[in-house]
Amino acid sequence: MRQAMSMPMSTFDVRRSTFGTRYTVDGELRMANDRWRTANGERRTANGERRTANGERRTANGERRTANGAHAAGISSFVADVAGSAADAACRAVNSRA
Known part of the structure; x- marks a missing residue:
């Protein structure tokens, strides 16, 4: 003790x-x-x-x-990647039909 x-x-x-x-x-x-x-x-x-x-x-x-507890840098880069991928896919789809 x-x-x-x-x-x-x-x-x-x-x-x-x-x-x-x-x-x-x-x-x-x-x-x-x-x-x-x-x-x-x-x-x-x-x-x-x-x-x-x-x-x-x-x-x-x-x-x-962020306020809800998510990693701020991780969220913003993830959203940017998803948005960029979606835009690229849309452009490829339009160009392939033309």
Whole structure:
């Protein structure tokens, strides 16, 4: 038991300031709704996702996500590929009939 008490605290341990505000060991402010606020104002969810000040979602490794959680870059490139493929197929169909 003594050994467990001497182990370093994890980053999820919470300390209270003199004003009752809760901070994690690495200085992130913990809010009442179980989100963490970083020094630059980003909110962190319990699973490590970040919300920027303008509401944009980022994964723990920094990838952007849309509001519904899909990868932003992946969606836009996929839509562009599908639209381009459909346009190419339509052009080929028209040209083959002419």
